[in-house]
Amino acid sequence: MNAELQIKKGRKYDQVIAGARAVFMREGFEGASVDEIARDAGVSKATLYSYFPDKQHLFLEVLKTECAAQSEVDVLFEQKGLSVEEKLAVICKKLITFLLSDFGQDMFRVCVAESKRFPDLGTAFYASGPKHWGEKISSFLCSDKARAVLDVEDPDLAADQLAQLCRTDLMLKVMFGIEQDPKEEEIDRIVDEAVRTFLARYVRAA
Template sequence: MNAEPQIKKGRKFDQVIEGARTVFMREGYEGASVDEIARDAGVSKATLYSYFPDKQHLFLAVLESECAQQAEIEFLMDAGDLSVEETLHVICKALMTFILSDFGQDMFRVCVAEAQRFPELGRTFYESGPKKWGRKIAQYLDSPRARAALNIEDTALAADQLAQLCRADLMLKVLFGIEKDPPEAEIDRVASEAVKTFLARYRRP
């Protein structure tokens, strides 16, 4: 098995990532060209290739970078002054915001479209996005504060259930272009109902 190439970082690394992100969001994976990415990033193709061996690895780097920025929720769970119910609501809203964002939707479409031909892309998206969210939510559900309020045997399964409740029908409407930019009030309503349903199953009597 060939070893994965080591991606080096230099002073123009972030510049390349930002340019690639812009082009991938605009053109999709298949439509994006290395020439166009280099032009938008303001670097030469030689500079781009000095960081990434091909377009696939560049796309994976953009994916991992964006997921890391948008799916970072530890600080939401460290708010000691919030109740478990309030914290779950904040988590649900943050998760929905990520799912419904232009990036989340575009990457979901691209990863589904390319999954057969480029399985590493789908695996990376899953591990950088949904799996990471699930792990962090499960960690919160394992915390002493949450344990005192909730009766959960399998926190990993419960975390996945909470995430699925957040998707609801709103995700499909946005994904299929039926609804664009859902109002904050609707996101808040879906998040509130997700928490109510979750607590109805797991809140200690």
């Protein structure tokens, strides 16, 4: 499958994406049918196929669109006036919130379940989510402002370490339905510990 197919965006594009998102989240990738997606989107199958040649490309477009909309990662890294410690805290808070969101959880489940049969799905999820976050964090760690405070030799590894500090047991509890509505204080505690641990490893010696 050519995942890089150029998708046209006509008058009913958003309508198709919204319908497809609802069905994929409800039925999973394999359980979702093109007929059902067309019904939820309120369009004909012919209209749907005029945008997307198959279900795989439609899912990939939903994935990329939702990751871009919900992670807010580009806007996040453009925030001004924050200290390095404050920026790290904001990064961790946004990342944890994204990981715990219904969308983040649902997409993770679907992509893990289908990645063996449809490797492009797992690749697209990784590229749109974890990889994109990692690249942005690494770029921040390479900035003059961060380098004035942190001693980071391998920014890609350090970015991954920061992200992993955010993937605590809480993520598994939410995924398995053990905890459905994490308290803000619990998330803030994880953020605080992640930043403190990261700084303990990388802050420059006085």
